[in-house]
Amino acid sequence: MKEVAIGIDIxxxxxxxxxxxxxxxxxxxxxxxxxxxxxxxxFVSALCTKIEEVxxxxxxxxxxxxxxxxxxxxxxYTGTIEHxxxxxxxxxxxxxxxxxxxxxxxxxxxxxxxNAAAIGEMIYGGAKNMKEFIVITxxxxxxxxxxxxxxxxxxxxxxxxxxxxxIVITDGRICGCGRQGCLENYAxxxxxxxxxxxxxxxxxxxxxxxxxTYNDLTAKMVTEAAEKGDKIALEAFDYTAKMLxxxxxxxxxxxxxxxxxxxGGLAQAGDFIFKPTQKYVDQNMLFVFKDSIKILPSQIKExxxxxxxxxxxxxxxxxxx
Amino acid sequence: MKEVAIGIDIxxxxxxxxxxxxxxxxxxxxxxxxxxxxxxxxFVSALCTKIEEVxxxxxxxxxxxxxxxxxxxxxxYTGTIEHxxxxxxxxxxxxxxxxxxxxxxxxxxxxxxxNAAAIGEMIYGGAKNMKEFIVITxxxxxxxxxxxxxxxxxxxxxxxxxxxxxIVITDGRICGCGRQGCLENYAxxxxxxxxxxxxxxxxxxxxxxxxxTYNDLTAKMVTEAAEKGDKIALEAFDYTAKMLxxxxxxxxxxxxxxxxxxxGGLAQAGDFIFKPTQKYVDQNMLFVFKDSIKILPSQIKExxxxxxxxxxxxxxxxxxx
Numbered sequence: 162m163k164e165v166a167i168g169i170d171i172x173x174x175x176x177x178x179x180x181x182x183x184x185x186x187x188x189x190x191x192x193x194x195x196x197x198x199x200x201x202x203x204f205v206s207a208l209c210t211k212i213e214e215v216x217x218x219x220x221x222x223x224x225x226x227x228x229x230x231x232x233x234x235x236x237x238y239t240g241t242i243e244h245x246x247x248x249x250x251x252x253x254x255x256x257x258x259x260x261x262x263x264x265x266x267x268x269x270x271x272x273x274x275x276n277a278a279a280i281g282e283m284i285y286g287g288a289k290n291m292k293e294f295i296v297i298t299x300x301x302x303x304x305x306x307x308x309x310x311x312x313x314x315x316x317x318x319x320x321x322x323x324x325x326x327x328i329v330i331t332d333g334r335i336c337g338c339g340r341q342g343c344l345e346n347y348a349x350x351x352x353x354x355x356x357x358x359x360x361x362x363x364x365x366x367x368x369x370x371x372x373x374t375y376n377d378l379t380a381k382m383v384t385e386a387a388e389k390g391d392k393i394a395l396e397a398f399d400y401t402a403k404m405l406x407x408x409x410x411x412x413x414x415x416x417x418x419x420x421x422x423x424x425g426g427l428a429q430a431g432d433f434i435f436k437p438t439q440k441y442v443d444q445n446m447l448f449v450f451k452d453s454i455k456i457l458p459s460q461i462k463e464x465x466x467x468x469x470x471x472x473x474x475x476x477x478x479x480x481x482x
Numbered sequence: 483m484k485e486v487a488i489g490i491d492i493x494x495x496x497x498x499x500x501x502x503x504x505x506x507x508x509x510x511x512x513x514x515x516x517x518x519x520x521x522x523x524x525f526v527s528a529l530c531t532k533i534e535e536v537x538x539x540x541x542x543x544x545x546x547x548x549x550x551x552x553x554x555x556x557x558x559y560t561g562t563i564e565h566x567x568x569x570x571x572x573x574x575x576x577x578x579x580x581x582x583x584x585x586x587x588x589x590x591x592x593x594x595x596x597n598a599a600a601i602g603e604m605i606y607g608g609a610k611n612m613k614e615f616i617v618i619t620x621x622x623x624x625x626x627x628x629x630x631x632x633x634x635x636x637x638x639x640x641x642x643x644x645x646x647x648x649i650v651i652t653d654g655r656i657c658g659c660g661r662q663g664c665l666e667n668y669a670x671x672x673x674x675x676x677x678x679x680x681x682x683x684x685x686x687x688x689x690x691x692x693x694x695t696y697n698d699l700t701a702k703m704v705t706e707a708a709e710k711g712d713k714i715a716l717e718a719f720d721y722t723a724k725m726l727x728x729x730x731x732x733x734x735x736x737x738x739x740x741x742x743x744x745x746g747g748l749a750q751a752g753d754f755i756f757k758p759t760q761k762y763v764d765q766n767m768l769f770v771f772k773d774s775i776k777i778l779p780s781q782i783k784e785x786x787x788x789x790x791x792x793x794x795x796x797x798x799x800x801x802x803x
Contacts, residue, residue, distance in 0.1 A: 234770070243770070293638040307736070309630050309637075316630075316738025317614040320770045323735040328728060328766070331651065338768055407649060414644040415628070415736055417637025445649070447659055449555070449564070449641045 163188075165223045167212065168472025170274070171195060171232035171256075173247040176204075178212060179465060180219060181472035185285030187465055188223075191215040201250045205259040227268030228260055229474030231277030231467055236319040240271045246337075270474040274298070274467060276313055276322060278459070279306025280477050281470030282422055287460035293418040296459065297324065297408075299427035299434075302337075303345035303352075309416055313477075325349070329407050347404035350380035350426050356397045357383055368393040384430040398433045405434070406441030413450050424459035424466065431458075484509075486544045488533065489793025491595070492516060492553035492577075494568040497525075499533055500786060501540060502793035506606035508786055509544075512536040522563075522571045526580040548589030549581055550795030552598030552788055557640040561592045567658070591795040595619070595788060597634055597643060599780070600627025601798050602791030603743055608781035614739040617780065618645065618729075620748035620755075623658075624666035624673075630737055634798075646670070650728055668725035671701035671747050677718045678704055689714040705751045719754045726755070727762030734771050745780035745787070752779075 165188065169178040172195055179190035193211050198204035216223075234245040240257025242248065257271045272280075279296040282288040288296075292311040298304040303325030307314040314321045325345035326338055333342025334355060346352050357370055357378065368391050373382060386394035409421055427434055439456055446453075461469055486509065490499040493516055500511035514532050519525035537544075555566040561578025563569065578590045593601075600617040603609040609617075613632040619625040624646030628635040635642045646666035647659055654663025655676060667673050678691055678699065689712050694703060707715035730742055748755055760777055767775075782790055 309635055310633055312631055314630055314737055317740040318738045318771060318774045321736065321738035323768060323770070326735045326768045327732040329652075331728070340766060340768070407652070411648040411732070412736070414647045415642065415733070416635055417639045417642035419638040445661060447644060447647045447661070449644070450639060453639045 162222045162224050164226050166226050166472040166475035167228045168468040168470065168474075169208070169228065169230045170277075170467035170471050171230065171242075171248075172467075173233070176208060177468050178208070178215075179468040179472065180216070180223065181469060183476065185469055187468065188221075189215050189219050190465070190468065196249060199249060201254045201256065202259055205256070205263065209260070209263040225264075225267070226479060227270065227475035228264060229277070229471040230256065230260070230269070230271040231274045231471040231474075232256060232271060233273060235271045235273040235276075237270070237272040237276070237313075237315045238319040240269065268475060268478055270478045272313070272315075272474060273304070274470070275304030276306040276315075277470035277474060278304070278424055278461070278466060279308055279313060279470075280473040281461050281466060282459060283308060284473035284476050285461060285469055287422060287457055288420065291419050293416065294420045294422065295324070295412055295416075295418050296422045296424055297405075298425040299349055299405075299423060300425040301349060301351055303349045303408075307416065308418075324408060324412060327408065327411065329404060329411075344404065344408045348401055348408060352404070353380050353383055353397050353401045353427065354378050356400050357393060360393050360396055360400075364393065364396075366392045370394060380427050380430070384433060387430070387433050395433075398430065399437045401427070402434055402437035403441045406438050406445060409438070409442050409454075409456070410445045410447070413454055414447055417450060418454060420455040420457055422457050422459045424461070428458055429463070483543045483545050485547050487547050487793040487796035488549045489789040489791065489795075490529070490549065490551045491598075491788035491792050492551065492563070492569075493788075494554070497529060498789050499529070499536075500789040500793065501537070501544065502790060504797065506790055508789065509542075510536050510540050511786070511789065517570060520570060522575045522577065523580055526577070526584065530581070530584040546585075546588065547800060548591065548796035549585060550598070550792040551577065551581070551590070551592040552595045552792040552795075553577060553592060554594060556592045556594040556597075558591070558593040558597070558634075558636045559640040561590065589796060589799055591799050593634070593636075593795060594625070594641075594643075595791070596625030597627040597636075598791035598795060599625070599745055599782070599787060600629055600634060600791075601794040602782050602787060603780060604629060605794035605797050606782060606790055608743060608778055609741065612740050614737065615741045615743065616645070616733055616737075616739050617743045617745055618726075619746040620670055620726075620744060621746040622670060622672055624670045624729075628737065629739075645729060645733060648729065648732065650725060650732075665725065665729045669722055669729060669748075673725070674701055674704055674718050674722045674748065675699050677721050678714060681714050681717050681721075685714065685717075687713045691715060701748050701751070705754060708751070708754050716754075719751065720758045722748070723755055723758030724762045727759050727766060730759070730763050730775075730777070731766045731768070734775055735768055738771060739775060741776040741778055743778050743780045745782070746784075749779060750784070
């Protein structure tokens with residue numbers, strides 16, 4: 162009999178799930194659309210039906226230890242999704258409770274995606290023996306999961322860890338949150354794209370990026386241009402890294418972690434982002450923290466990271482009990 | 483028999499101590515010079531001699547439960563003072579160990595001043611029932627003690643909680659730490675003084691502050707000018723509050739506390755600092771945290787706060803055991 166946790170990643174378009182063992186192996190998985198269910202209850206029913214279908218395909222005998230859910234604007238304390246701009250469901254959705262109706266008595270734990278990524282790193286990844294670390298997810302925006310004293314920081318509200326919404330440039334770039342100068346407008350896939358356009362305006366150098374519209378440009382294209390030595394692309398990485406380093410340096414002043422893990426699309430640019438980030442962190446770290454932190458790539462496989470992170474919530478909860 | 487803790491506050495000029503009971507009453511106290519002891523061991527010997535002198539004056543029977551020390555650049559994990567710029571002792575000083583030689587077997591706990599203030603707030607002050615809060619000390623610089631999940635955040639190094647050294651203005655004011663734009667250069671007694679001089683240069687309004695040299699100007703004088711309606715002084719408070727609010731808003735994005743306590747000289751300016759700080763916090767808070775935090779004056783009496791905070795370390799350690 163193998164103990165497994167179900168990890169569920171609620172995305173804006175699709176929701177994926179997997180049956181995951183203690184070692185982080187996904188022994189079965191599936192997905193359904195997130196869109197098309199105006200009532201969240203119908204979505205949960207459809208998802209649970211699919212989960213049971215997939216469960217039947219598992220040959221070995223399993224014991225289900227619980228369900229972990231990573232969801233945008235997920236609140237760990239209440240098991241709710243609150244005012245998620247990228248989901249159809251408005252207001253406060255009692256998602257964990259809906260799952261408990263389908264799995265009476267089961268452990269159901271919910272948090273946001275970046276927090277789930279941090280717990281995934283702690284349970285299956287590079288932070289197994291760490292009590293103080295931060296996972297920064299560099300996707301469309303910048304998410305973060307902060308671990309202090311071996312515990313995820315949820316704060317008084319359940320929404321702590323919004324490093325992407327720390328203001329780093331007064332009167333800076335307009336942010337989706339309605340304010341200006343938040344870190345995620347500089348250090349993220351969208352951030353580097355905005356930086357490229359600023360640099361195309363500022364400099365006169367030839368660049369293949371001049372042939373691409375704002376709508377078409379992706380962080381991957383910037384990486385490809387950088388690989389060919391394009392000056393604008395390299396400069397964009399340098400500036401992105403400088404801003405990311407500022408966020409890291411300020412986070413270290415706050416909670417002095419042992420390591421920062423970078424995760425997500427932009428982290429895949431490898432040396433283009435890691436090298437200048439390390440350079441600026443070294444240059445700008447407060448002296449008492451010099452050489453005290455490691456900046457590392459996430460050790461969780463990108464392809465199923467969200468499902469793994471969500472499943473890790475279950476093992477983390479069981480370890481607490 | 484009354485249980486007491488000795489609280490010791492190591493300052494640049496003087497070091498004060500007090501015998502403190504569980505309720506936060508200082509039942510006896512004393513002080514010696516900090517300067518004049520090139521060897522820290524001689525300082526500790528002199529201080530312990532003085533402590534024993536004062537102990538003899540206590541009429542009631544006491545049981546000493548431990549010694550708490552608040553010291554600049556104090557490291558909780560190692561009980562050391564490390565590279566404190568304002569003390570005579572260079573390098574790493576094993577202060578807690580030196581005290582243990584004088585009080586064999588005693589509990590001796592050491593941390594920096596701002597962390598001690600936070601523990602004081604938790605044990606004796608306004609944070610008695612809180613698990614998530616931050617104490618910000620607005621003195622010459624800006625110190626902070628961060629409490630998450632009921633525990634002081636020391637981080638991997640023991641030096642966490644350096645909110646005063648988060649960079650808020652890229653290429654901003656030169657900081658004593660060798661970098662630029664750290665929060666404490668704006669939100670502190672020194673910060674408001676620098677702001678006054680910037681405003682005196684920028685505006686043409688008459689102001690009594692134009693008759694005071696930079697060397698002579700104190701935060702208290704700025705408060706007095708503000709009380710008389712001086713435009714420059716009021717503007718200086720507004721800008722100081724704006725920067726403090728930025729630090730608060732970013733801290734909330736990070737750890738989402740229930741309350742922020744303001745402490746120290748500048749916090750004594752009352753409404754001049756609290757009102758605009760609250761205004762800017764309300765204006766600039768990320769929507770998920772709107773109205774989630776209280777900005778409060780410290781509930782610890784300023785006159786013996788450092789000694790109280792240091793003594794509180796002992797009760798906190800005993801509660802852990």
